[in-house]
Amino acid sequence: MGTTGGLADDRALLGRTSTAERVADILRTRIAEGYFPPGTRLSEENIGGALGVSRNTLREAFRLLTHERLLVHELNRGVFVRVLTVDDVVDLYRTRRLVECAVVHGLGGPPFALDGLAGAVAEGERHARDGDWKGVSTANIHFHSELVALAGSERTDELMRGVLAELRLAFHVVDDPRALHEPYLARNREILDALRAGERTKSEQLLADYLDDSRTQLVEAYARRVADDGETPH
Incomplete structure (x- = not known):
């Protein structure tokens, strides 16, 4: 047997996998934007028809997003956007602090190299002036993505993309995005200014305090909303 083994038999998978990954990218973005809120059942028929993809391709995309912990499959019920538990939120912040x-x-x-970080700060402040708190949330995610990107590590970037995508599931359950995100606009700029001044130790402490306060605020707001709504995490 040649070194290529049975790879020729897998050729058909290439197109399907590529398409499935593109579909997963679309759905991931929609979930992050709140188009499919936590707890939403995703209809294979409706989504497959809208995107013009086969059921097998869509199921592969669902599988990829389930692996990323954005979706959950429930036997005899279907596929749902995950509703995080309070423990999930705490664990996500533990990971964020470590990384x-x-x-x-x-x-x-x-x-x-702070251009990306500065751009995210300016983006958040611009959205706040416009009263666009969903935009502020997105800019805040960009801020932390750019912060991690300072490490110059593709693996760390990929890890944080998953963590921050999951975290947005919690953001979408909280009903007062202004109260959730506004306090951190000034703190983002404070961290940026400390880094610009070359004060790495101060920046690290500001970030640690920031994440601890953000975790406490989000856990309290999230637990209160889930309790009020009587939502059962999937």
Whole structure:
């Protein structure tokens, strides 16, 4: 048998997998934007028809997003956008603290490449002036993505994309996005300014305090909303 083995038999999978990944990208974005809120049942027929893809391709996309913990499959019920538990939220922040603080701690000497971080701060402040708190939420996600990107590690970037995508599931359950996100606009700029000044240790402490306060606020708001609505996490 040649070194290619039975790979020729897998050729048909290439197109399907590529399409499934593109479909997963679309659905991931829609979930992140709140188009499919937590707890929503995803209809194979409706979504497949809208995107013009086969049921097998859509199921593969669902499988990819289930692996990313954005969807959950319930036997005899279908596929749903996950509703996070309070423990999920706490664990996500534990991961964020480990990763984000380690990135700042491990930065080399200044000057740091801060254009992406500065852009995210400006983006958040612009959306706040417009009263667009959903936009502020997205800009805040961009801020933390850009912060982690300072490590220059594709693996760390990929890890944080998954963590932040999951976190947005919790954001969409909280009904007062302004109260949730507005306090951190100034703190984002404070971290940026400390990094611009080359104060890495101060930046790391500001970030640790930021994440601890954000976790406490989100857990309280999230637990209150889930309790009020009587939602059962999937």
